[in-house]
Each structure stands twice: as C-alpha cells, then as structure tokens.
Amino acid sequence: MLHYDARVRPDIAAGTVDGRVQLQVRASREALDAIELDRDGLVIDAIDLEGKPLRFEQIDRRVIVRLPEPVTRGEVFRLELHYHGAPRFGMQFHPQRGQVYTIFSTSQWLPVVDAPDERATLDLAVELPADLHAIGNGSLRDSSAGEARSAGQRTWRWRLETPMPSYTYGFAAGRFNEVLSPHAGVPEADAAPRPLLRYVGDGWSDEELRGVFADSAGMLAYFARRAGVAYPGTEYSQGLVAETIGQELAGLSLVSDAYGREVLAAQERQTLIAHEAAHQWWGNLVTCRDWTHFWLNEGFATFLAATWMQQRFGDRAYEEAVARWRARVEKLDADGRDRALVFADWSAPTGDDRAVVYTKGAYVLHLLRTELGEAAFWKGIGDYTRKHQGGSVVTRDFQQAMEASSGRDLSAFFERWVYRGGGLHAEGARGVALGRSAP
Ligand SMILES: [Zn+2]
Numbered sequence: 001m002l003h004y005d006a007r008v009r010p011d012i013a014a015g016t017v018d019g020r021v022q023l024q025v026r027a028s029r030e031a032l033d034a035i036e037l038d039r040d041g042l043v044i045d046a047i048d049l050e051g052k053p054l055r056f057e058q059i060d061r062r063v064i065v066r067l068p069e070p071v072t073r074g075e076v077f078r079l080e081l082h083y084h085g086a087p088r089f090g091m092q093f094h095p096q097r098g099q100v101y102t103i104f105s106t107s108q109w110l111p112v113v114d115a116p117d118e119r120a121t122l123d124l125a126v127e128l129p130a131d132l133h134a135i136g137n138g139s140l141r142d143s144s145a146g147e148a149r150s151a152g153q154r155t156w157r158w159r160l161e162t163p164m165p166s167y168t169y170g171f172a173a174g175r176f177n178e179v180l181s182p183h184a185g186v187p188e189a190d191a192a193p194r195p196l197l198r199y200v201g202d203g204w205s206d207e208e209l210r211g212v213f214a215d216s217a218g219m220l221a222y223f224a225r226r227a228g229v230a231y232p233g234t235e236y237s238q239g240l241v242a243e244t245i246g247q248e249l250a251g252l253s254l255v256s257d258a259y260g261r262e263v264l265a266a267q268e269r270q271t272l273i274a275h276e277a278a279h280q281w282w283g284n285l286v287t288c289r290d291w292t293h294f295w296l297n298e299g300f301a302t303f304l305a306a307t308w309m310q311q312r313f314g315d316r317a318y319e320e321a322v323a324r325w326r327a328r329v330e331k332l333d334a335d336g337r338d339r340a341l342v343f344a345d346w347s348a349p350t351g352d353d354r355a356v357v358y359t360k361g362a363y364v365l366h367l368l369r370t371e372l373g374e375a376a377f378w379k380g381i382g383d384y385t386r387k388h389q390g391g392s393v394v395t396r397d398f399q400q401a402m403e404a405s406s407g408r409d410l411s412a413f414f415e416r417w418v419y420r421g422g423g424l425h426a427e428g429a430r431g432v433a434l435g436r437s438a439p
C-alpha cells in the first residue's frame with residue numbers, strides 16, 4: 001500500500017460513518033490477481049479500478065478484491081472503495097459532548113491493510129458539523145465549508161507525508177478550544193526543525209491547555225536526541241477527549257479530560273503524555289513487525305517516558321518507576337504469569353500479558369541500561385532507531401544494535417529476560433546480580 005486518500009463522514013448522533021477511500025497499491029508479487037483489505041464490520045458498497053467496477057467478496061472481517069487481470073510485480077494501480085458502517089469501538093461517538101475520535105482499530109472506520117509492517121502516506125478528509133474543531137494526522141491543510149455534501153458541515157483535511165502503519169491513522173473532533181505553541185521551550189542549542197504544537201480540549205482555557213502540555217516541546221526535543229532522529233513531521237497535536245486510556249497516532253496523541261486535570265494539578269503526573277510522545281519514534285516511526293514483538297513499541301515508550309521523567313524531575317522519579325516495574329514483575333512471577341517478552345500470540349491479551357509487554361518490557365530495558373552503562377546503552381538506542389526508522393523491526397534487530405554498540409555478546413541476557421519468562425530466577429546468565437541492582 002503506497003497511499004490512502006480517504007474522505008470520511010461520521011454521524012455523531014447515529015454512531016455511524018460512511019466514506020470513500022482511494023488506494024494506491026504497488027503489486028508486491030508476480031501476477032497479483034486479488035488484494036485483501038481489513039474492513040472489520042464495515043459494509044463495502046462498491047469498488048472500482050480506474051473507474052471500472054470490480055467484483056469483491058466480504059468474508060469475515062476482510063474484503064477480497066478480484067482484479068480483472070493479473071498485475072505485474074512492481075506495477076502501481078488505484079482502487080476506489082465506497083463504504084458505510086457502525087464502528088464497534090474504533091470510532092468513539094459522544095453526542096452529548098459533540099465529540100468523535102478514533103481509537104486504534106482503523107479498519108472499523110476505514111478499510112485498510114491492518115498490519116504493522118505495512119506503511120503508507122495518507123490524505124485524510126473528515127466532514128464534520130461546522131461548529132466542531134478537529135485535529136488529525138500529519139499537517140492540517142485546510143478546513144472549509146466548500147466541499148461538504150450537506151449544509152452546516154465543514155471538511156477538515158490533513159496530509160501525512162511520512163509513511164506510517166494504518167493503526168496510527170485517526171483524528172479527534174469536538175467543541176475544542178485550540179492553542180498553538182510554535183516551537184516554545186525548545187533549547188536554543190538544538191538546531192533541528194521543531195514541529196508546531198497544537199493543544200485542544202473542550203472546556204479548557206488557553207492557559208489550562210498550555211499548563212497541561214507545558215513540557216511537550218521539551219519532551220519532543222529529548223526524545224529526538226535519544227533517537228538521533230528529528231520528530232517525523234511538521235506538527236504534533238494533542239487532544240483532551242471525553243474518555244480514553246491514552247493513545248498515540250501519527251502526529252497526534254489523545255488523553256482524557258480527567259487525566260488532563262490530574263496533570264494540571266501535578267506536573268509529576270505527565271508520564272502518560274510522555275509515553276504517547278515517545279511513540280512518535282518508538283511505535284510509529286520504528287514499528288514492531290508483528291504484534292508478537294509489541295514490546296518494542298510499548299516497553300520502549302514506557303521506558304523512554306520514565307527516562308524523560310528522570311531528566312525533568314530528577315533520579316528519584318526514575319527510581320520510583322523502576323521500583324514499580326520491579327514490583328509488578330515480581331507479582332507476575334509470583335502468580336505464575338511471567339512470560340517471554342516476545343509473545344507467541346497477541347490476539348487476546350490479558351491484563352497480565354499487557355503488564356509483561358509494557359512493564360516488564362520497560363524493566364528489561366532498565367536492566368540493559370544498568371548492564372551496559374550510559375554510553376553504550378544510549379548509543380545502541382540511537383543506532384537502532386536511526387537504522388530502522390520508517391521500517392519494521394523484530395527483537396533480533398534491537399539485540400544486534402545493542403551488541404554492536406557495546407561490543408558484547410548479549411545472547412544470554414536476551415535469552416533470560418526477553419525470549420523466556422522467569423528471568424528473576426534464571427541461573428548462569430551474565431549479570432545475574434543486576435536483577436536487584438539500583439537504577
Ligand atoms: Zn503505548
């Protein structure tokens with residue numbers, strides 16, 4: 001998939017969506033005669049190839065499109081799909097608040113290839129009631145009443161120019177107040193271009209929005225330095241929405257109003273904002289090849305956020321995070337729920353499985369930091385991120401980068417902590433004592 005050009009119309013009161021999407025596809029194998037897209041429960045109404053209607057089948061949560069004749073490997077073609085449906089949870093509707101926003105499961109509101117190792121650019125247009133304000137992927141191009149199909153509607157258009165996996169596509173709309181923070185708080189010495197920051201929320205004053213997201217510029221500068229890669233885009237939008245556990249999208253993050261209030265009252269609560277910002281590199285720009293290596297997204301974002309907290313609030317903040325991680329790993333172990341970080345199957349994860357990927361993942365990165373020392377560890381993180389930016393990764397890629405930066409064979413460490421559960425008790429591995437070490 002090279003590019004999606006999507007036009008989406010949510011109906012907030014009805015909890016439904018309809019739309020059309022043009023796909024630019026390059027045949028990845030010889031004699032390609034069909035392609036499959038994920039559609040979840042969406043109903044596909046029509047598909048055409050360069051204006052000619054195509055046959056298609058909707059089986060389970062996929063649509064299989066039959067091409068009229070096989071396409072040669074490397075050839076590029078364009079399909080257009082028209083669809084409608086009622087997303088189960090991938091698009092959240094809050095009619096009382098006038099809010100609509102997306103949550104991860106893109107195929108519930110837009111037919112896509114829903115695989116973390118497929119990345120494409122995106123033009124996203126969303127038609128919304130004219131009194132709403134929206135944020136979306138990449139850069140805002142315009143918002144105008146001209147193109148809307150109904151009176152009282154306005155179309156918002158964004159362009160995502162860095163190819164990203166489809167699960168990071170989305171937008172949020174509501175009766176939002178917006179504050180722009182161009183390049184605020186960025187250290188002078190840091191010459192890299194900085195994104196325009198947008199903060200939005202309903203019922204939030206300018207001053208409050210600036211307060212909640214006060215450290216965003218500093219976070220982005222910090223993560224860019226750790227990654228050795230500039231922020232991938234020209235804008236970063238953050239929204240406060242009715243209800244979410246927190247979510248990263250390409251160039252965009254959403255957290256809840258309730259959480260925003262906590263941060264406003266105590267800046268030490270900003271870890272989740274940092275976690276979502278870290279995903280702009282670890283998760284979005286460097287993405288696990290499949291969900292069995294999900295810890296490369298979530299363990300990294302959790303760990304990197306704690307290192308931001310260390311930089312912002314001092315060593316104590318980091319040590320407290322490590323102590324919490326350690327306690328959770330011990331609990332997993334005591335309950336017999338500790339598992340390898342590389343999962344065999346991530347189709348129906350439990351809360352304990354999430355704790356393995358997020359919390360143990362972060363803890364293992366902390367152990368590796370302790371084991372290798374600051375210089376080799378951070379050089380390895382930077383080398384890994386630069387090498388794999390715009391691509392997908394497996395755990396072996398990370399191990400190789402850390403072995404190269406440290407000049408050490410880390411197979412025993414990875415065997416103990418990453419490829420198997422029960423690392424707290426493993427014998428014979430190098431650096432056994434580090435399980436109990438202080439940060
Ligand atoms: Zn995350």
